[in-house]
Amino acid sequence: MQWxxxxxxxxxxxYGLYVWTSFVATALCMxxxxxxxxxxxxxxxxxxxxxxxxxxxxxxx
Amino acid sequence: MSGSSxxxxxxxxxxxxxLLAMRRRSDAAMSVFFLVIVVSLFPxxxxxEPAVLRIIGPGVLWVAxxxxxxxxxxxxxxxxxxxxxxxxMVLIPQPLALLVGGKVLAHWVISGFPIVLLSPLLGxxxxxxxxSLGVLVMSLLLGTPTLSMxxxxxxxLVLGVRGSGLLVALLVLPLYVPVLIFGAGAVTxxxxxxxxxANLSLLGACLVLSLFLAPWxxxxxxxxxxx
Amino acid sequence: xxxxxxxxxxxxxxxxxxxxxxxxxxxxxxxxxxxxxxxYMGFFVAPxxxxxxxxxxxxxxxVPAAWMSMFLYVVMAVWAGIGMGLNARxxxxxxxxxxxxxxxxxxLALLTGAMWGKPTWGAWWVWDARLTSxxxxxxxxxxxxxxxxxxxxxxxxxxxxxxxxxxxxxxVPIIYFSVQWWNTLHQGASVSMATGSKMxxxxxxxxxxxTVAFWLYSIAVILARVRCVMIERESLPVWNDDEKPAVIQExxxxx
Numbered sequence: 001m002q003w004x005x006x007x008x009x010x011x012x013x014x015y016g017l018y019v020w021t022s023f024v025a026t027a028l029c030m031x032x033x034x035x036x037x038x039x040x041x042x043x044x045x046x047x048x049x050x051x052x053x054x055x056x057x058x059x060x061x
Numbered sequence: 062m063s064g065s066s067x068x069x070x071x072x073x074x075x076x077x078x079x080l081l082a083m084r085r086r087s088d089a090a091m092s093v094f095f096l097v098i099v100v101s102l103f104p105x106x107x108x109x110e111p112a113v114l115r116i117i118g119p120g121v122l123w124v125a126x127x128x129x130x131x132x133x134x135x136x137x138x139x140x141x142x143x144x145x146x147x148x149x150m151v152l153i154p155q156p157l158a159l160l161v162g163g164k165v166l167a168h169w170v171i172s173g174f175p176i177v178l179l180s181p182l183l184g185x186x187x188x189x190x191x192x193s194l195g196v197l198v199m200s201l202l203l204g205t206p207t208l209s210m211x212x213x214x215x216x217x218l219v220l221g222v223r224g225s226g227l228l229v230a231l232l233v234l235p236l237y238v239p240v241l242i243f244g245a246g247a248v249t250x251x252x253x254x255x256x257x258x259a260n261l262s263l264l265g266a267c268l269v270l271s272l273f274l275a276p277w278x279x280x281x282x283x284x285x286x287x288x
Numbered sequence: 289x290x291x292x293x294x295x296x297x298x299x300x301x302x303x304x305x306x307x308x309x310x311x312x313x314x315x316x317x318x319x320x321x322x323x324x325x326x327x328y329m330g331f332f333v334a335p336x337x338x339x340x341x342x343x344x345x346x347x348x349x350x351v352p353a354a355w356m357s358m359f360l361y362v363v364m365a366v367w368a369g370i371g372m373g374l375n376a377r378x379x380x381x382x383x384x385x386x387x388x389x390x391x392x393x394x395x396l397a398l399l400t401g402a403m404w405g406k407p408t409w410g411a412w413w414v415w416d417a418r419l420t421s422x423x424x425x426x427x428x429x430x431x432x433x434x435x436x437x438x439x440x441x442x443x444x445x446x447x448x449x450x451x452x453x454x455x456x457x458x459x460v461p462i463i464y465f466s467v468q469w470w471n472t473l474h475q476g477a478s479v480s481m482a483t484g485s486k487m488x489x490x491x492x493x494x495x496x497x498x499t500v501a502f503w504l505y506s507i508a509v510i511l512a513r514v515r516c517v518m519i520e521r522e523s524l525p526v527w528n529d530d531e532k533p534a535v536i537q538e539x540x541x542x543x
Contacts, residue, residue, distance in 0.1 A: 002332075002335065002336060003332070009331075013341045013342035014341070015341060015342050015407050018407050019403075022399070022403040025396065026349045026396050026400065029396055030505065033389065033392060034509065034512075037509065037512050037516065040513075040516045041512070044516050044519040044520045045519060048519055214451070214452075218448045218451060219435070219448075222439055223438060224438060228434060228435065228438055231427070231434060232434075232435060234427070235424045235428055235456075235459065236455065236459050238424055238459075238463050239462045242469075243466060263469070267462075278451060281372075281451055285444055285447040286444070
């Protein structure tokens with residue numbers, strides 16, 4: 001273990017800005033991708049449900 | 062199918078395309094004018110310093126030639142696509158890749174070759190010397206057919222697609238990068254006294270590779286577009 | 289032979305959809321677990337680098353992202369090629385599902401590369417062969433996706449973007465070598481990207497763990513996306529899934 005304290009860990013030997021920007025950006029991109037897929041799936045399912053309900057019920061075009 | 066009938070079909074297509082281009086000469090002149098205007102804008106933007114112009118000259122000339130080739134890509138297949146000639150071409154028993162090769166060759170004669178002819182004049186604007194001018198002409202002579210070959214793939218892919226003008230640029234420009242590097246590199250290295258032969262032979266290799274591969278990809282793209 | 293039949297069964301979207309649904313949680317959990325172990329190794333076990341200090345720790349995301357960006361492009365092109373050769377719908381759907389994740393990793397590789405380059409080289413960007421080919425790779429991912437969205441006919445969009453993806457596979461290595469050649473010609477003092485000749489084995493382990501984690505993450509996300517693509521493309525809910533009973537229930541209620 002090379003870190004004396006939490007602040008030392010976050011400072012990353014003076015390179016904290018570069019290191020944490022990289023890691024946080026990667027994490028954000030991954031979280032965003034998963035959330036976007038979640039919403040895409042919900043939208044696609046909703047569209048299908050609407051299409052199915054529409055096709056069985058003649059009055060709603 | 063005999064070899065002579067194949068050759069007849071290809072040369073027929075080349076002759077037809079050249080004849081059509083002769084009837085509409087303003088089309089062919091446009092890409093040349095575009096090149097001249099773009100190249101003339103750079104000294105106005107960068108400043109008239111001869112030393113600076115000599116450094117950026119090869120790159121500017123090559124990028125401008127590349128853009129001129131790009132702008133002319135819309136004309137390779139669009140007219141034939143709209144009047145249905147392309148659909149007939151697909152049905153001809155001769156291999157489509159060969160016919161496509163003929164069309165692209167004709168297109169290069171109309172829009173690429175004039176650029177090559179004009180380039181020494183534009184090179185003088187940037188203070189290129191005698192030997193470098195020769196290398197510039199050589200590099201464009203080897204490079205612009207490659208640009209036409211690669212560009213035809215993109216032109217075939219976006220045939221009849223909305224916003225195709227911008228899309229073809231996005232597709233084709235990344236594929237133009239190696240040609241740009243070798244082409245401008247040949248002129249730069251000849252100016253530096255290293256001689257442009259190495260870059261020119263790499264340009265030749267690119268041309269051979271594109272001559273063999275691009276017509277097949279273009280033919281595949283055309284079949285997809287016409288389905 | 290029995291394995292061959294078994295695999296062929298899953299080549300149809302209808303059969304693949306539930307299989308993908310069952311696989312996603314496993315890949316996702318494994319990815320999260322390995323990422324945790326990899327990050328622990330990278331931040332707490334791997335020692336400080338002599339030359340680069342703590343800044344080198346960026347490679348634990350940078351190198352896996354860069355590897356995945358290139359690997360995913362090749363995989364996408366392989367699916368595109370299979371799709372063109374065998375005329376298989378599932379292959380085109382896979383190619384479509386891979387592109388956004390690949391583009392994301394390419395973007396991340398460029399971003400983290402800049403973050404690493406600034407403290408180590410003193411520049412956010414240099415026109416090095418790796419950086420340039422990575423940038424062109426991003427353009428090609430964009431081209432594949434834009435070509436797809438510009439064409440309304442799904443069959444044509446599939447095939448056109450497949451052709452472009454395959455052409456791009458030839459292009460990227462050519463760009464890599466051409467820029468390398470160009471750099472040796474232009475500047476004597478080229479920037480060395482080597483991270484030091486001997487890496488501590490814990491560094492290497494952490495990097496490999498992160499790479500496998502990113503790979504598993506990609507599989508999970510791509511499978512989830514291919515399921516979305518399947519729902520979007522098929523007009524009828526033929527999918528054998530947990531969604532289906534709920535939809536049928538609603539239909540019955542509507543009647």
